[in-house]
Amino acid sequence: MSVFTVLNPATEEPVTTVTQASLEDTDAAIARAAAAQGAWRAVAPGDRARLLRSFAAAVDAASEELAGLEVAGSGHPVGQSRWEAGHVRDVLLYYAAAPERLTGKQIPVPGGLNVTFHEPVGVVGLIVPWNFPMPILSWGMAPALAAGCAVVAKPAEATPLTAMRIGELALEAGLPEGVFQVLAGKGSVVGQRLVDHPLVRKIVFTGSTEVGQQIMAGCARHIKRLTLELGGKSANIIFADADLERAAATAPYAVFDNAGQDCCARSRILVQRSVLDRFMELLEPAVQGVAVGDPASAATEMGPLISAAHRAHVAAYVPSGAPVAIRGHAPDGPGFWFPPTVLAPVRPDDPAYTEEVFGPVVTVTPFSDEAEAVAIANDTPYGLSGSIWTRDVGRAIRVSRAVESGNLSVNSHSSVRYWTPFGGFKQSGLGRELGPDAPDAFTETKNVFISTEE
Numbered sequence: 001m002s003v004f005t006v007l008n009p010a011t012e013e014p015v016t017t018v019t020q021a022s023l024e025d026t027d028a029a030i031a032r033a034a035a036a037q038g039a040w041r042a043v044a045p046g047d048r049a050r051l052l053r054s055f056a057a058a059v060d061a062a063s064e065e066l067a068g069l070e071v072a073g074s075g076h077p078v079g080q081s082r083w084e085a086g087h088v089r090d091v092l093l094y095y096a097a098a099p100e101r102l103t104g105k106q107i108p109v110p111g112g113l114n115v116t117f118h119e120p121v122g123v124v125g126l127i128v129p130w131n132f133p134m135p136i137l138s139w140g141m142a143p144a145l146a147a148g149c150a151v152v153a154k155p156a157e158a159t160p161l162t163a164m165r166i167g168e169l170a171l172e173a174g175l176p177e178g179v180f181q182v183l184a185g186k187g188s189v190v191g192q193r194l195v196d197h198p199l200v201r202k203i204v205f206t207g208s209t210e211v212g213q214q215i216m217a218g219c220a221r222h223i224k225r226l227t228l229e230l231g232g233k234s235a236n237i238i239f240a241d242a243d244l245e246r247a248a249a250t251a252p253y254a255v256f257d258n259a260g261q262d263c264c265a266r267s268r269i270l271v272q273r274s275v276l277d278r279f280m281e282l283l284e285p286a287v288q289g290v291a292v293g294d295p296a297s298a299a300t301e302m303g304p305l306i307s308a309a310h311r312a313h314v315a316a317y318v319p320s321g322a323p324v325a326i327r328g329h330a331p332d333g334p335g336f337w338f339p340p341t342v343l344a345p346v347r348p349d350d351p352a353y354t355e356e357v358f359g360p361v362v363t364v365t366p367f368s369d370e371a372e373a374v375a376i377a378n379d380t381p382y383g384l385s386g387s388i389w390t391r392d393v394g395r396a397i398r399v400s401r402a403v404e405s406g407n408l409s410v411n412s413h414s415s416v417r418y419w420t421p422f423g424g425f426k427q428s429g430l431g432r433e434l435g436p437d438a439p440d441a442f443t444e445t446k447n448v449f450i451s452t453e454e
């Protein structure tokens with residue numbers, strides 16, 4: 001039996017140990033899910049909706065406990081952790097409305113009519129990364145359950161605690177056994193088995209592009225349905241006519257939230273050359289003002305990185321002699337701390353400029369005009385997110401259309417909402433999550449011809 005010790009990233013102290021599911025445990029969970037699937041899809045839509053609302057209420061009642069687990073097990077600041085627990089509740093409530101709206105179409109044809117049905121795809125394998133254990137779990141779990149699918153979820157090995165508790169809450173709320181299960185364990189064991197097992201009909205994967213490629217290849221063997229949410233290297237594009245004060249005040253939060261461990265991190269700031277100096281003057285105090293420290297304190301805005309190994313990975317992007325333009329604060333002593341760091345000027349072949357750092361490191365690059373801004377923004381294999389700052393409405397729309405990215409914001413650093421679609425262009429992913437159509441992605445459309453011939 002293999003056991004994983006969850007460490008508190010802020011103290012390096014053990015929080016608890018978690019038994020890792022084996023291959024046999026995974027097969028047994030998939031068998032339970034497949035057995036539960038038929039009865040779950042047959043639950044009347046209104047009753048499935050009621051159960052999802054009960055699940056949301058159970059999450060709400062446990063939100064302080066869930067937030068505490070995320071503070072201790074992931075190092076997320078407590079304010080953020082509370083928001084994340086509330087987000088799971090809200091996502092469940094939003095998709096609780098879906099079971100009664102999974103309607104089909106009727107299409108007149110000669111000699112009769114066709115009707116379409118949305119049939120649940122079957123057992124769904126949900127593979128979650130360590131950076132946002134609660135929100136990303138909920139984005140797959142809630143629409144899949146609403147569509148009538150049974151779900152087996154695998155949280156990241158390093159951050160299983162909140163997902164495990166949410167699995168218990170589902171049962172306490174009355175979801176039938178086997179409909180929603182959480183299996184803590186390794187990607188190479190549990191995750192791989194979900195991909196390989198023929199009874200799992202869809203994989204929802206969020207994680208690195210590299211593992212996503214392996215998963216896509218594994219799913220191809222079964223023509224298994226697949227959603228991929230992968231890496232990002234998003235641009236925060238600031239034009240000279242923008243509200244520079246607001247753009248600079250929010251730029252740190254666009255990249256340093258969750259210590260930069262965010263697929264949507266705007267980790268490349270592009271600034272029109274004529275306002276570069278003024279922007280850097282404004283950015284300095286904003287970066288220095290980010291409150292980095294004890295995640296349990298309500299005043300903290302940024303906590304530690306997830307592990308010593310990840311800190312070493314991030315630090316490699318800031319070697320001695322790196323062009324550090326601004327460096328914020330971070331505590332000394334135990335904990336996997338890394339200060340908010342702004343690099344400028346950065347060579348276009350520097351790995352900090354081209355690769356996903358997944359830490360609190362941002363590069364600043366000047367551009368001359370709109371065409372150059374778009375060209376630089378698109379010069380990456382990724383296309384997940386980004387922001388555009390300008391007072392010119394026409395330019396805002398032109399640049400939004402030209403940037404090859406799935407989720408953009410204009411004059412704002414936030415672009416993820418559960419009621420709008422989310423996903424990536426290019427190597428940032430495949431398919432869309434969230435938004436009103438998300439449950440459809442957990443169904444197959446069945447088309448039935450009904451003859452009216454006498």
Ligand code: TAP
Pocket residue numbers: 127128129130131132136154155156157158185186187188190191192195206207208209211212214215228229230231232262263356358384424428429
């Ligand atoms: P990965 O190393 O890719 O891991 C993601 C999940 O996949 C983990 O649960 C992991 O298990 C599992 N896994 C690993 N190998 C597997 C395999 N062979 N078969 C099946 N599952 C496997 O990513 P990460 O380091 O946790 O997360 C960071 C990456 O995720 C970044 O690139 C980030 O951009 C991306 N991300 C994207 C999004 C969206 S929405 N696009 C959101 C968040 C993060 P273990 O825990 O055992 O490794």
